[in-house]
Amino acid sequence: MTSMIYPTTNPAMSETMVVARAEGPYIYDKQGKRYLEGMAGxxxxxxxxxxxxxxxxxxRQMRELSFSHMFGxxxxxxxxxxxxKLAAMVPMQDGRVFLGSSGSDANDTLLKLIRYHAETSGQPDRIKVIAREQGYHGVTxxxxALTAIPTNHAHFQLPFEALGVLRTGSANYYRGANDGESEADFVARRAEELEALILAEGPETIAAMIAEPVSGAGxxxxxxxxxxxxIQTVLDRYGVWLWDDEVICGFGRxxxxxxxxxxxxxxKMMTLAKALSSAYVPVSAAIVQGDIADCINASATEVGVFGHGYTYSGHPLGCAVASKVIDIYVRDKIFDHAATVGDYLQARLNEFADHPLVGEVSGVGMIGAVELVADKAxxxxFDGMKVGxxxxxxxxxxxxxxxPLGGNRVxxxxxxxxxxxxxxxxxxKFGAALNLTLDWVTAERLI
Ligand SMILES: Cc1ncc(COP(=O)(O)O)c(C=O)c1O
Structure with missing residues (x-):
């Protein structure tokens, strides 16, 4: 045991691995053992x-300007x-960018911008945000409160109501569909549920719906x-903005x-972090479409200062690294590479669909998962998370x-x-691990 309190860990546990160095897609532990980093950290x-x-x-950046803040x-x-660069890249007209250092702080920023916009646009009640079951949006x-993973809620008495957080169903067809329901009917039901929620709460009180393109940690x-x-059709009908959390999916995933x-x-709003700097240094971006920023600007002088900003908002190191990383993505056509190798990865992952333990294989591009189940049919x-x-x-x-993720997904x-x-x-290696897991659940009589 060291003097550390570890994040997202049982505090009573001791260290599990000391990572000493890394190169390309491999990390090496203190004993020199090599691991393929199948989770990109x-x-x-x-x-x-x-x-x-x-x-x-x-x-270069640290020698030239190691720090400058952005207040005032x-x-x-x-x-x-x-x-x-970001404004020119994102699928949004005239994006305006607020910089931070983590996905969580960028989502906090957007929550506050929603509230500031509500005031400056004379719609003080328009502050609620719809978030989905199984969504992950950070831990501040x-x-x-936007996140919907039980482990991140337990013990903390989160202020859901004060923050205006509303919840709607996830896009999980495998677990969320009714018996015999087709994918098309499931989608239609989710859209109807969303509309019912908006009408019940009052459309004039709802600013946005936050969603990951593909839910990662969920x-x-x-x-x-x-x-x-x-979903977009329903949101457009009531003027509710789509808030796209791209913290995992952004930049080629x-x-x-x-x-x-x-x-x-x-x-109309986006959150970027993680691959924005390829995780070389902490940096994040909260982006809103130009008309939202213009609306804020029009009456900001009356309402008063936007009193929100981090010491490290726009830290020069984060900015220089993110800029270089984006240049590399573009020059080396990394997104196309991810699409090509991603197709291969999905095909190989789908070979596990017939494995006796695998209930569902899901994925797109360079992200995927299998769900381990006690009975495929x-x-x-399985109970708890121990099989994953x-x-x-x-x-x-x-x-x-x-x-391993909740629901015994890996x-x-x-x-x-x-x-x-x-x-x-x-x-x-994944296949070998699945076979060992099958041996273990059989020996433990879990199936
Ligand atoms: C979709 C999504 N949003 C937000 C976050 C929070 O980012 P951070 O851990 O940098 O605060 C994460 C982290 O995994 C994420 O996956």
């Missing part, structure tokens, strides 16, 4: 580890360059065909620049990092730079 190290160009860009309109060239008090839940088109373009979303789940945890540990013992989300040979290594 926490869904974030898109360009892998040890990229010399990014390291040089970071060093003070700024610096790297921040302006990054904001302009506000973003954890289990890698890929929406069925036509889902976001149906689904094989496109942004998840919104893969999933036919038309966002009835979809009977066993599987991930078996993979780790064999030199592969994958991640996720893969490798760096985007991997080649098909790495996919083969990943699947071979």
């Amino acid at each position: 926490l869904w974030c190290t898109a360009l892998g580890y040890g990229n010399g160009e990014i390291i040089e860009a970071a060093e 309109g003070k700024t610096h060239p790297s921040a302006i360059e990054l904001a302009d 008090l506000a973003s954890a 289990g890698v839940i890929v929406p069925p065909e036509g889902y976001f088109e149906a 689904l094989g496109t620049d942004f998840g919104a373009n893969k999933m036919s979303m038309r966002p 009835s979809r009977q789940p 945890q066993f599987c991930a540990k078996a993979a780790e013992d064999n030199g592969l990092v994958i991640r 996720a893969v989300c490798p760096p985007l730079i991997i080649e098909t040979t790495h996919v083969d290594e990943l699947m071979e």
Whole structure:
């Protein structure tokens, strides 16, 4: 035991792994054992580890200007360059960018911008936000309230009502469909439920609906065909903005620049982090469409200052690294590479569909998961998380990092730079871990 309190960990546990160094898509522990990083860290190290160009860009920036804040309109060239690059890239007209250092803080920023907009636009009640079951949006008090994962709610008495958080069903067809319900009927039902919620709460009180294009931490839940088109139609009918949390899906994860373009979303607000800097340094962006910012600007002088900002909003290091990372994505056509290798990864992952323990295989591009079930035909789940945890540990013992999620789903989300040979290594080790898990659940009489 060290003097550390670990994040998202049972505090009574001791250290599980000491990661000493990393290169490309591999990490090495203190004993020198190599692991294929099948989770890109926490869904974030898109360009892998040890990229010399990014390291040089970071060093250059630190020598030139190691810090400058952004309060009161003070700024610096790297921040302006990054904001302009992002505004030109996102699927949104005339985006305006607020910089931070994590996905959670960017979501907090957007929640506050919604409230500031409500006041400046003379609609003080328009502050509620609809969030989905199984969504993950961070862990600060506000973003954890948007999140809908039980572990992130337990013990914290989160202020859901004060924050105006409303909940609607997830896009999880495998677990959410009624008996015999087709995908199309499931999608139509989710859209009807959303409309009913908006009408019950009063459309004039609802500002936005937050959604990940593919829910990551909730289990890698890929929406069925036509889902976001149906949701978007309802939102447009009542003037509710789509708030697109791209913290995992942004920058190539689904094989496109942004998840919104893969999933036919038309966002008015976006959250970016993780692959924005390929996780070389902490940086995030909260982006709103120009008309929202213009509306705020029109009466901001009357209402008073937007009293929200972090010391590290627009930190020069984060800005320089993110700018360089975006240049590499574009120059090396990383999103196209992710689409091509992603197709191969999905095909290989789908080979597990016949495995006796696998109830569902889900995924798109370079993200995927399997759900482990006690009975395939009835979809009977296992209790707790221990089967997924066993599987991930078996993979780790064999030199592969994958991640157990709630509902005994096990996720893969490798760096985007991997080649098909790495996919083969990943699947071979994942398959071996699944077989060991089957032996174990059989011996333990869990099936
Ligand atoms: C979709 C999504 N939004 C927000 C967050 C929060 O980001 P951070 O952990 O950087 O605060 C995460 C983190 O995994 C995420 O997956």
